[in-house]
Amino acid sequence: MQFRTAVAISSADAPVKIWHREAYHEVVTCLNQAYLCGMEYVYFPIIEENDFGAFRGVMHGELPATYKEWLQRHADRVAHYRKTHKIIEVKAKASDFAAYLHAGGHSADLNRLYIFAESIGKRNLD
Numbered sequence: 001m002q003f004r005t006a007v008a009i010s011s012a013d014a015p016v017k018i019w020h021r022e023a024y025h026e027v028v029t030c031l032n033q034a035y036l037c038g039m040e041y042v043y044f045p046i047i048e049e050n051d052f053g054a055f056r057g058v059m060h061g062e063l064p065a066t067y068k069e070w071l072q073r074h075a076d077r078v079a080h081y082r083k084t085h086k087i088i089e090v091k092a093k094a095s096d097f098a099a100y101l102h103a104g105g106h107s108a109d110l111n112r113l114y115i116f117a118e119s120i121g122k123r124n125l126d
Contacts, residue, residue, distance in 0.1 A: 040084075042086070044089045045117035051094050054094035058101070059110075097116055
């Protein structure tokens with residue numbers, strides 16, 4: 001299984017920046033600085049609008065009815081955690097998430113979606 005991802009990192013004083021696979025060394029530098037400052041990271045899934053319907057199908061009602069509502073909830077969560085954590089956002093695909101659930105025998109819920117995002121983020125930074 002190959003994951004197609006991008007990673008973003010932000011902090012309380014910096015906007016989100018998207019980093020593609022070719023620029024992971026810059027992300028690692030930012031994460032090393034976060035580690036030295038003692039801040040924890042929180043991983044957030046980025047769902048693209050054209051994949052939102054597929055995610056809703058996989059999640060069986062766990063996501064809001066509209067993409068706009070999802071974006072607002074996502075923005076609220078990021079704003080809350082940005083106060084005390086480094087934020088790492090990873091691009092997630094519904095097909096990859098479904099394969100991850102199937103391979104691990106997991107049920108689809110929001111908690112598992114965030115665990116999936118963390119696993120992508122950590123794997124891409126190795």
